[in-house]
Amino acid sequence: MVVAALLAAALAQAYVQQVTLPKRGLEKRAMAAGISRYAVIAHRGASYLAPEETAPAYLLARDMGADYLEADIQRTKDGVLIAFHSQAVGETTNAAQVFPGREKDPVDAFTLAELKRLDAGTWFNAAHPRRARPAYAGVQILTLDELLTIAEAGPQRPALYLETKSPERFPGVERDLVERLRQRGWLGKFAVSGQAKVIFQSFRPESLARLRELAPDVPRVRLFGSRLFDRAAWNAMTREVTGTDQGIGPTAYLCWPWNVATAHRAGLLIHPYTVNEIWQFRILAFLGAGDGFFTDRCDNLLRFYNRPVLDSPERILARNGY
Ligand code: G3P
């Protein structure tokens, strides 16, 4: 009882502290960096409704009106950048059938031609029968180029939120990424909105430092996970990032009001991952951690921010042959 009362008092005090923080500095920093406030970040696309990081997931997110298409960038054996999250290729593909014995291998053990033979959708149908669609069977792993083409092709112009995933496996991936984005005209800002076309994100500070050298004007967000009450780790990370990157992407359960206050006081935007339900957005926003969210359910987040869902999933999927 006493412990609960003390915890409630500490939460209340920290909450009051963070809500009374001046937010105008943050607004200005977000605007200067070209980061949307409040950011709807479609985590691996609309990955609640379609297989993660595949064409239908990104088409859904784009046409429903997400601000950002999030993707994990890895590199194939023959040097092609792809959007793919898993460390083991067989986690979200049928690699066990197509390449028996290689299903636990990472993407850099496969050429692009090999990866393109894989079905990246049937696992989703099996895992989520209520959201399954026959047309998801056989969808392919996407290259970065294909993702850019999707982002460029619709009525909406979402930005990209690209993570260098396990960059230690892919020496030079930052250079490859920046060069490809430059060649495709994806560095810089959208003329109309002034939003940066790309945000970089990574758990690895050295990867963000490399990206900063190569493309200093592209905003960067440091991803972060740690133990539930490890305030020292949070504070150390905040100090490292302050003045270098524009924001942090913590796992959502770390967004205690005292942590939020420390980061906001340092002028850092906070984009928690991965938050899907409206009640969860509500709690995190109440705690001050609502500068934007990584979400598998961008339609829920749009509703939470009182923004329209621009088109229905059914119509989007039908229009695109899914
Ligand atoms: O990039 C934000 C969040 O996606 C980090 O976790 O494992 O989903 O890439 P993960």
Ligand code: CA
């Ligand atoms: Ca990610």
